[in-house]
Amino acid sequence: MRSVRSRKRCVAAALAVACVALAACSSSGSSASSGSSPSTSTTVAKSITVWTAADPLYVYQQSQLKAFTKSTGIKVNFDQIPEASILTKLQAAQTAHDSSFDFYEVPESLTPQYVSLKGAEPIKPFLDNTSLTPSNYDFAGLPSGSMTQCTVNGTLYCVPTFSTGPLLYYNKQMFAQAGISGPPQTMAALVTDAGKLTNSSHAGICLRGSNTAPNSFPGQMMLLYYLTYQANGQGIWLNSNYEPRLTEPAALQFANNYATLMTKDAPKGVGAYGYPECLAAMTSGKVAMWLDDSAAASYVFDGQGSAVKNVGYASIPCPPTNPSYCQLSAPWGMFINPNVSAADQAAAYKLLTFLSGTAFQQGALTNGKIPALVTRPSVLSSASSVKGIPSDLLTSLGYIQTHIDPNAIPATPVFNQAQQPLNVALSDIISGQSSPDSAFKTAQSQITAILKQNGVIK
């Protein structure tokens, strides 16, 4: 009997060792990148495949690909993948060094992850190749804040495909009825106004409340207005020693204001709200304000299916404690797959310059009415009035682009994991399971434990 058990243990141990060896072998497989260097290659493939999210923003991109094919001769297979699954699919593809796609569009914040998986090709060698880069391509005109999120260890791996930032959508009629003359100019005024705007027929404000929305997205938008700015790249709520700052008085003040907004002035059930629910509440006249990403603006101002026609747009000015970098931005970027041939990479780069070029972005603004696709501040500033797009929206987007925090969200698994206690703390505050102070103190200790376990802090 003992020998049978012993044999079984040996088999189990051997199996475990074999699995680890198998995993190690698969992880150490070499990249399929081949061919000549992009800095010297002039051969360009005739067809490329794009992986992007199934989102109306990209429908406009797709509609312009005929013009790209006409001017370059490169045919584009535009593969739109549901947004909920594209990141998972891409991660699996990159782990396997998949070469079935040449160009992809995903959040810039994931750049370090793709670089470590050898799934992102540096952009600079292409930029230096004069046979590939159009002579009128204005690289310097791309926004520095967004470009920083594309950069790992000084190497640029992507270029922003759309621009985002915190935007306050507000119902002008409800503001007038409450006797409020204009949008709030500070976070304190936002809290006061939300209270005045809340009545039996509508709520004062909507913020994503669900953990996975994630609720920490609008939460961190607000935190940038409370905590002093950290220029060291640790994100919004870590100090220069990578210790969390959630028990600082300013963070606790945010937590208490957040609790007031979400428990008194937000729609009932906001704890389960994601972005679609807040959008629906805003466009159906059930909330007076909505603080969320500016990428949603196109869905609000086009008026389609919206009962509210007089929505205003505002960017809350940066506070004195953080005058230059108060805008949380989570832009998506355009990447080139290194696991394809140099000719395919060259063709993908040509698409990248087309989509980030001035002409395409001017068209996206004036013809497509999609300001989110405009990443160049010069395009926004030169179009102070565009028929069909509210002027206060253009002004707000211009402010966002010039005040982006380039270091807001360090994209590492440890940091992602460290955000979980913050998500849970905000959710606990909304549902009344913890007081704001208690929730943030718990999150502080849990984040500290995670960072210690992973060797980030001692």
Place this chain on the structure above:
Amino acid sequence: MPLAAAFGLSFTGYTSTNPVASWVGLRNYRLLFSDPYVPGVLITTALFAAAAVVSEAVIGTVLALLLARKMRGVSIYRVLYLIPLMVAGIAAAVSWKALLNTSAGWVNSIIHVVGIPQANWLASPTLALPSIVIADIWTGAPVVAVLVLAGLLSMPEDPIEAARIDGASQLQVVRFVILPAVRPVLGFAIIFRTVDVFRQFGLIQILTGGGPGVKTTTLNYYIYQNVFTYGNISYGSTLAVLLVVAMAIPLGLIYLITRRREI
């Protein structure tokens, strides 16, 4: 192979940004004991599995008994109760989220008309898990019903008629003749549903995202968060091993109960 790979990865430090299977011994297993979320996640998983599987077994069996009756138009009812099985899981979850929306959902609208206070179905610490259980029952009970119905329809009529001739009431016929006859099928249905409930993901992701707090975070959902949100693949694999162990306990109990009664 996936199970073996997960077991192997649980002894490594494999993450999405450090995709190297470096040996870390039992470090991930020690983390299980210091992870503040694991106890709550295990309790939630047990509560969810127990509530959903027991409810689905009872409701599914009652449905099957009703659908096995010989009456006009019963075929139509049989098809109607199969509809939840034809709906894609994600579509069902999105529909349930709309129905249970606190401010604009149909459930609260109907409740309001009747005069009952409107409930905060998906964002309340006390109602969120029951809401997911209800949504799971909607798809799970018909599965049990179909399997038990198949067992009922293949039963010989003679024992039932004999029991009735002996003076047994309808309840006694069900209790002492029908249920013992369909017990193997019911046991299989319960095992099938238990496995399905343990790996439930879509409903939790769409309805609550594991919240409020971590009140609806089950072990399977926590694995997803660790692997795909945090990129912590090796720790996620360790949790997957824990899930296999956690599933083995109720499945083993069900097997033992079924076997003992068969003897």
